[in-house]
Amino acid sequence: MRRIHPDIQDDPDIQQAYAYPADRPWLRLNMVASADGAAWLKGLSGGLSSQGDRRIFRILRGLADVVMAGAATVRTEGYGAVKPRDAWKELRGDRPPAPPLAVVTRRLDLDLGSPLFTEAVSKTIVITCEAAPAELRAEAARVADVVVAGGDRVDMSVAVRALHERGLTRILCEGGPRLNGQLATADLIDELCLSISPLLVGGGAARILNGEAAQVELRLSQVLEEEGVLFCKYTRESTT
Known part of the structure; x- marks a missing residue:
């Protein structure tokens, strides 16, 4: 791997290249896309990935306090709990050995008996809203840390504030496109890490950001x- 901007360097330090700012909370999106902007191939992002993309993916998870993903992405991509890695010991310092996964869901249509909950080293967080059925919220609270953010839909500003209150200020969002769009609309995105695969896909694949128009x-x-x-x-233009 080499860096080609802002300077030229062979074998750069990947951990340093993606280090979080030390003086403020930070919300980072990590996405992969084809050269023509598709966010998936045959319904899955893995078809666009590469060995280098997967290496950076692992480092970004190791650096994060929490990994956020939408419920549709969790189901489609077959998410499990984030597992500790030996390479993360230095990255994580005195933090838990693996970051928790925070799942954003309006309807709470999750398999609460799946490894996402039963095998989590750091307790999985479920971010939902008051419109979610009360009985499902109570059931989720038995296996997860439940955050109720908003009334009829999840208010991402409230959700992010709740993560900060838990000391989880380095947030890595892995999508999908609809959740990314909600974060953009709420003006919460500080950084986008985008892997661009040298493929042309066409078809009806979503872009990395879908939903209401937003400009960041x-x-x-x-x-x-x-x-x-x-x-x-x-x-962000407004950040350094």
Whole structure:
């Protein structure tokens, strides 16, 4: 792997390249897309991934305080609990050995007996709203840390504030596109890490951000490259 922006460097320190700011909370999106903007291939993001993408994916998880994902992404991609890795020991310091997964769901249509909950080293967080059935909220509370954020739908500003209150200020969001759109609409995105696969996909695949129109001004702060895949990091214009 090499860095080609803002300078040229072979074998850069990936952990340092994706280090979080030390002085403020930070919400990072990590997504992969084809060269023509598709967020998945045959319904799954894995078809767009590469060895380098998976390596960065693991490092980003190790750096994060919490991994956030929408319920549809959790179901489609077959998410399990985040498992500790030996390589994370130095990354995580005195934090738990693996970050919890925070699942955003309006309807609470989750398999509460799945490994996502039963095998979690750090208790899984379920972010929902008051419109979710009370009996499902009570059932989820037996196996997860339940956050009720908003009335008829999940209010992402309230959700992110609740994570911060738990000391989880380095947030890694893995999508999907609809959740990304909600975060953009709420003006909560500080950074986008986008792996661009050298594929043309076409068809009806979603973009990495779907939903209401939202405009977030970003600047290209870093580009890494490996085997034709570009790993771009964009940060908010208003942040340093």
